[in-house]
Each structure stands twice: as C-alpha cells, then as structure tokens.
Amino acid sequence: MTGAEVLVPSVVSPLVVSLYKPAILVGLLTGFIGLLGIAFKKGDLTALILTDIVGFAMLIIVAAVATDLAEALVLPGLVVELAEILAISEVLMSREMRKTGKNVSLIPLPLSLDMExxxxxxxxxxxxxxxxxxxxxxxxxxxxxxxxxxxxxxxxxxxxxxxxxxxxxxxxxxxxxxxxxxxxxxxxxxxxxxxxxxxxxxxxxxxxxxxxxxxxxxxxxxxxxxxx
Amino acid sequence: MLDIYIWFYTGCALVILGSIGTVIGPGVKDPIVRTLNTEVAAVGLSMIFLSYNHTIALLTFVASTVIMTMILLRAIVRLEEMGAKV
Known part of the structure; x- marks a missing residue:
C-alpha cells in the first residue's frame, strides 16, 4: 500500500485516488463478464456485440487514471474500439456473403435521400x-x-x-x-x-x-x- | 449538491448490470435486443466519465457510441438478410 502511494503525483486529488481501486475492480469485472460471454455463447454476431462491452471495460480502466492523461488516452481508445468493431463486422459480412453467395444491399436501411x-x-x-x-x-x-x-x-x-x-x-x-x-x-x-x-x-x-x-x-x- | 460518489457508483452499477444484461439478459436471443442492452452499460460509462470530469472524452464517447450502434445494426440487418444463423 505504501509503495503504491509513492507513485501518485501530488497534483492528483485524493478523491480521484480514492476512486481508483473501485474503478479498476469494476473495469476488470466488466471485462471478465464480457469475455465469459464471448467464450460461452455461440455465434459470430454475439461475439461482435460483446466486443463492445469489452471495449467499455478498457475505457473504465483508462478513465480511472483520471487527470488530463486519462482524457488524452480515452480518445485513441475510442478510435481503436470503433475501428475494431467496424473491421470485425466487415469481415463477418464478407465471409457470410462468400459462403451463401448472396449479394445484399450495402446500406440496408430505409434511407431516402430525396429531400428538398x-x-x-x-x-x-x-x-x-x-x-x-x-x-x-x-x-x-x-x-x-x-x-x-x-x-x-x-x-x-x-x-x-x-x-x-x-x-x-x-x-x-x-x-x-x-x-x-x-x-x-x-x-x-x-x-x-x-x-x-x-x-x-x-x-x-x-x-x-x-x-x-x-x-x-x-x-x-x-x-x-x-x-x- | 449531490455527492460525486453517487454518480460514480451509479455508473459502476449500471456498467455491471448492463454487461450482465447483454450476456444473459431477457430476450438476448434477438441480436437487436442484445445491441440495445449495451446502451445501459454505455450510460453507466458516461456517468463514470462525468464523475471524473472527462468532458472531451464524454463528448467523443457519445458520438462514437451512436456510430457503433449504427455499425452493429447494419451488420445485424445485412447478416439477417443473407439468412445467416445469428
């Protein structure tokens, strides 16, 4: 305990330091729940959605650092998570398309762009x-x-x-x-x-x-x- | 003035409940329900960011959550259109 406290700079407020342990615990617990879900549930789409939860766990652990350092680290974390989900979803879709040989619309939403x-x-x-x-x-x-x-x-x-x-x-x-x-x-x-x-x-x-x-x-x- | 611990621990509870709900919640056989359940965890994470005063991170997180939900819904709809087992 004493060894850990030496590393904390004095600019970090004691409130944030007191929140560090619960935040890390919650982050680890959330990541564990998400990874357990990926391990036990079958289906590619399930794994894709649960990747989102694992990303949240990563963000909690980064946020627990607090101060401006955390803010600077959260932004690349978000970008990486976004890119990861986009890439996995594209891989899943192209694989399924090759497997079934069916070609579906690129953006399957009823989105009409005929606006004044x-x-x-x-x-x-x-x-x-x-x-x-x-x-x-x-x-x-x-x-x-x-x-x-x-x-x-x-x-x-x-x-x-x-x-x-x-x-x-x-x-x-x-x-x-x-x-x-x-x-x-x-x-x-x-x-x-x-x-x-x-x-x-x-x-x-x-x-x-x-x-x-x-x-x-x-x-x-x-x-x-x-x-x- | 509300105590900061209230925001923080409410956020923690929402994150854990939301992630449990995403894994074994009611009706998660439907992937759209599963995707919507992740929003509970997202709100919890927003509260944690809020209690740490991470303003820019919170703003970017809200924006990227919207994009992520759109990506997931697009993947679900396209995969279902192809007749994949989801």
Missing part, C-alpha cells in the same frame, strides 16, 4: 459550417467543418467522383499530419514558441479531422449512387 434541403441549401450550409469549424479550430472545429464537407459532398447530384479528388484529399491529410507533428515537436524543442506550436497543432488537427469526415461523405455518395 439537399438540392437548395447545401452550399450555404456547408460554407457556414466550414467557416465556423475553421474559427473553432482543433478537434471540435475539424468535426464541424467535416460535417459541412460531408453534407456538401453527399448532397451533390453529380454522378461519380474524379479520382484526382481522392489523391488531393489524401495529400492534404498528409500535410496536416506533418503540421501536427511539427507543432508537437516544437512544444518540446523550443517551448518559447508555444503559441506557434499550438496553432500548428490546432490547424493540423482541424484539416486532418475535416478531411477524414469529408472522405466519409465521398464514400457515402458513391454507395448511395450505386444503390439507385
């Missing part, structure tokens, strides 16, 4: 969203601007996407990644330029997230067009 707003207002709304996103900057701004791009791309009725657009978006994304890395490096190498580093990171993340969300829009449009 998609034809009259996309440019206006997209400009407002992108401008507001650029003003916000950072992760949140990237999400807002990305929604603007997604909305614009989804609502355009032009068929097909020029292949250069893909390469262009990928290139911008790469440049943004480099900006972000340079910003982070500057924090450590030349801390006196912290404001420049902050803005480099913020706008790097803005472009990165916005282009990623915009790519979803390009993908989504291709899929919707193929349906019709």
């Amino acid at each position: 707003i998609l034809e009259t207002a996309p440019t206006f709304l997209a400009i407002i969203l992108i401008a507001y996103g650029a003003f916000l900057s950072g992760f949140t701004g990237g999400a807002v601007a990305g929604v603007g791009i997604l909305f614009y791309v989804l609502s355009r009725t032009i068929r097909g996407v020029p292949s250069t657009l893909w390469e262009g978006v990928a290139g911008i994304s790469g440049v943004a990644w480099v900006l972000w890395l340079i910003g982070f490096l500057m924090f450590f190498v030349t801390p006196q330029y912290w404001l420049l580093a902050l803005f480099l990171s913020a706008f790097g993340v803005l472009i990165k997230v916005a282009s990623k969300v915009g790519l979803i829009g390009v993908l989504g449009r291709e899929e919707f067009k193929r349906e019709k």
Whole structure:
C-alpha cells in the first residue's frame, strides 16, 4: 500500500485516488463478464456485440487514471474500439456473403435521400459550417467543418467522383499530419514558441479531422449512387 | 449538491448490470435486443466519465457510441438478410 502511494503525483486529488481501486475492480469485472460471454455463447454476431462491452471495460480502466492523461488516452481508445468493431463486422459480412453467395444491399436501411434541403441549401450550409469549424479550430472545429464537407459532398447530384479528388484529399491529410507533428515537436524543442506550436497543432488537427469526415461523405455518395 | 460518489457508483452499477444484461439478459436471443442492452452499460460509462470530469472524452464517447450502434445494426440487418444463423 505504501509503495503504491509513492507513485501518485501530488497534483492528483485524493478523491480521484480514492476512486481508483473501485474503478479498476469494476473495469476488470466488466471485462471478465464480457469475455465469459464471448467464450460461452455461440455465434459470430454475439461475439461482435460483446466486443463492445469489452471495449467499455478498457475505457473504465483508462478513465480511472483520471487527470488530463486519462482524457488524452480515452480518445485513441475510442478510435481503436470503433475501428475494431467496424473491421470485425466487415469481415463477418464478407465471409457470410462468400459462403451463401448472396449479394445484399450495402446500406440496408430505409434511407431516402430525396429531400428538398439537399438540392437548395447545401452550399450555404456547408460554407457556414466550414467557416465556423475553421474559427473553432482543433478537434471540435475539424468535426464541424467535416460535417459541412460531408453534407456538401453527399448532397451533390453529380454522378461519380474524379479520382484526382481522392489523391488531393489524401495529400492534404498528409500535410496536416506533418503540421501536427511539427507543432508537437516544437512544444518540446523550443517551448518559447508555444503559441506557434499550438496553432500548428490546432490547424493540423482541424484539416486532418475535416478531411477524414469529408472522405466519409465521398464514400457515402458513391454507395448511395450505386444503390439507385 | 449531490455527492460525486453517487454518480460514480451509479455508473459502476449500471456498467455491471448492463454487461450482465447483454450476456444473459431477457430476450438476448434477438441480436437487436442484445445491441440495445449495451446502451445501459454505455450510460453507466458516461456517468463514470462525468464523475471524473472527462468532458472531451464524454463528448467523443457519445458520438462514437451512436456510430457503433449504427455499425452493429447494419451488420445485424445485412447478416439477417443473407439468412445467416445469428
């Protein structure tokens, strides 16, 4: 007990330290329940849904670290969990498709995109969203601007996407990644330029997230067009 | 002002109850019911984040839970359309 307490920095509030043990216990218990379910229940889909529960257990254990460190660690954890579930579900579906030889619709939801707003207002709304996103900057701004791009791309009725657009978006994304890395490096190498580093990171993340969300829009449009 | 322990332990109870409900809850033969049961655990986890003041993490978690539910429902509907044993 005394050995463990030496490692806790004094900035961590005692309240959070007192919550550490129950949180870790709950995390382990939840993970155990989820893994037991995966082990004893049969069926691929069951395992896929229970992966979600195991992901929650991971997030509880990360959250128990508390302070800003936990917040910084939860975000990649969420992304990894999302990617994991997406990948497993795609593998399950493609395997089943090969097994049965049946081909089903890509997005089997009764989703109709014949809305008035998609034809009259996309440019206006997209400009407002992108401008507001650029003003916000950072992760949140990237999400807002990305929604603007997604909305614009989804609502355009032009068929097909020029292949250069893909390469262009990928290139911008790469440049943004480099900006972000340079910003982070500057924090450590030349801390006196912290404001420049902050803005480099913020706008790097803005472009990165916005282009990623915009790519979803390009993908989504291709899929919707193929349906019709 | 409510005690922070109330939020934290309610969250813990919801996470454990929700995960048990997802594994052996009533009606989990239907995969859609099983998916909806994970939302109970998700609410519990949100409460734990809230009690730790993890605002950005909570926001991102809420957004990604929605996407995750959509992915799961899409997988379930597509697999059932193909006639797979679920």
